[in-house]
Amino acid sequence: MPLPKTYLRLTLSGCLLAIAGLTLVGCRDKPSSSAQNVRGTTSGPRRVVALGRLQPAGGVISISAIPGERIESYAMHVVEGGQVAAGSKLAVLSSYTLRSKQVEALEKKYDLAQKQQKYEKGGAQLQVYQATAAVAEATAKIAEINSQKNKLSGLGEAAAIATEDVQRLAQLQRQDPELVTPHELRRKENEAARARNEHRSLKDSLLAAETAATVALETAVASKALAESNVSQLTDIDQSEVVRLELEVAQQTVQQSELYAPGAENDPPLTILKKFVEPGEFITQLPVLQAADLSTMVCIAEVYEGDLTQIKECQEVVITSSAFDSKFASGIRGKVVHIGSMIGNPELTNRNPLAPSDRSVVEVRIEFDPKRDTEEEREKRLIAVTKEAAARVGLQVTVEFIPVDKKAQKSNQQAQGKSEAEVEEPADAPAESPLDVDTECEKITAK
Template structure:
């Protein structure tokens, strides 16, 4: 019975299980297809979004920065040598805008004549040393000895003459000082007497004025007379002090000059006497000493020539005179005498932000523009600076960062652009660098 029931149950379920399996399989395939479509669609949308994003972002092709124009090698300030500090410019040989060549004299300093005389004196000393060396090598001769004795006699006579002349100068200054002092003292005594009389007269008139015997104007005139003589007396006393100080100073300077003349003359006589002793006998040591003296004179002449050369201020390079800081008659300025620049080749020094400088390479083309220039200037990156520094050229836009860190990029302008920019050194420009 049980078997019959089971058999019936199996017979009942068997025919109906097949559609269920087919339905389940169809449902699975449909779900898989739907999921696959959604995945494909999401991938397509992501790809489209990526393409749209890439298309929306512009590609950077230029770097823009501010800069300034300057000549090749920057602007040079030509000044006097350090040994000539405090000198004045005697003659200025150039004007603003003049073109100069390397080594061309642009100014002559006021110590030229003094240095020229020193150089001539040094040359004369060389000739004297050469003559003395030749004498030593030739040996002692009676004629040479007599000539040297005559030289000593001449120097001694010159010494006496110079001393007498300077002593006369001292005596003249002392007499002049004494005479002017005496005259001024007499003037003071005269004014003191006049003042005394004026004061007595004033006191008398003061009493008369108090008694009502004279007018106000008569009283005031006496008082004015006292004040006038008092002032004259003060001026005379001041002049006396001035005369005394000036006279003493002049006499002191004259006596100092006399002492210097005596010392110089004694030195010359001593040197001539020593030379006379030396020519009496030819010895190797004498020849060596004469040669050393000649070498010293030659060295002094070279030094004097070098000093004279420094009185002529020369241009260190070819270029154009931009500015003149010191003119004829003026002491050399701290800014030098002139400014020179090589305008035949102009540059633009561009301040590129440190974040953009890695995009800049030598040889890249650059367009330069400014409101002061007609059209654009063309150039190419020549070289890139080696340090990051603070921005010097500031944009007028208040929203811009005024404390940026930049690197200087040096742009060489082509020949037509250099000609246009030659007169615009330090002009602020805008540069566009093609990457």
């Protein structure tokens, strides 16, 4: 009895699946040479390979402005790839004209306020002088009244003597009418009455004058104190100071209508990397410009946290990328200068679709360190390397960390069937002895 076609198909499919499973098991039992090259063996350090990016040593500077503003114009030298001096003007915003007029108006207002303050202060000072003169005048009047009081005392004494003379003459006349005539007695009585009236009149006038002089002195003293208080108030509370503060605020708003390159006068020039906003366009949350100092370039590698035990400061690395010029096709030498302490998610994307994406990484800072026989050759090579990196800011590269124990690495490679001649070295690799991290760090410290 022939078997059904469906049964034959199922049997054939099962056989094919079994063969495929055996093949996969065989592949897993025998690791590839490339995997061994990355992981190494348990007897020596592993070769760590990570992704990195090229960036300026000082980072990329984002220059922003207030959102909603509009770019009026850029300075002539502000072009992508062009250099600008630190602190130089980069762009002018559309609000610059209006804010400049506000500053001009406040400058005139401040000038008028200062003149008004000076005029009011001068008037208050004049009042002080006038009050001082009034005090002096009242004081002199009181002194004159005091001198008149001495005269009043003399008049009182004269009136008393005249009255006594009249009384004696009247007594003599009563004793001997022929000795004192009536006419002589009346004359003496008139003189005594005139002396009393003069004394009484002077006394009354001096009393009124003294009262008036005392009031005048008190008024003059109060006026002087008030005038001095006005002068002090005008000195302490300067109305023009309010206008000056308004002027400073307006001047700062004018500065916000201009974009300047960061840095001081003697700082290195910056290179314009990218312009995000063109003249006439409104500013959004994005930066207006991005600039950087490209005189020193570094590489920031993202190393998996599990590989940190294989990384040390001063350790040599090789940086490679297919975007490099042919002179650097075999890679660029560098050394680890700093290992970060913060663990985070990777920012660089691995182009291998099978690479794990859920790993945490640590940023490792790498400086270029080409190896040459003489210092002059090294400097020339470093200039060329920096120029190459500066032309590719943000380029994603591959970073290979050379194991500290290089002899162990070579023995591992020989154990995998490779000869020493097959071990590739970058074009700028040194011909000297294997890497010794502690020795290299001591050399750097000595320099």
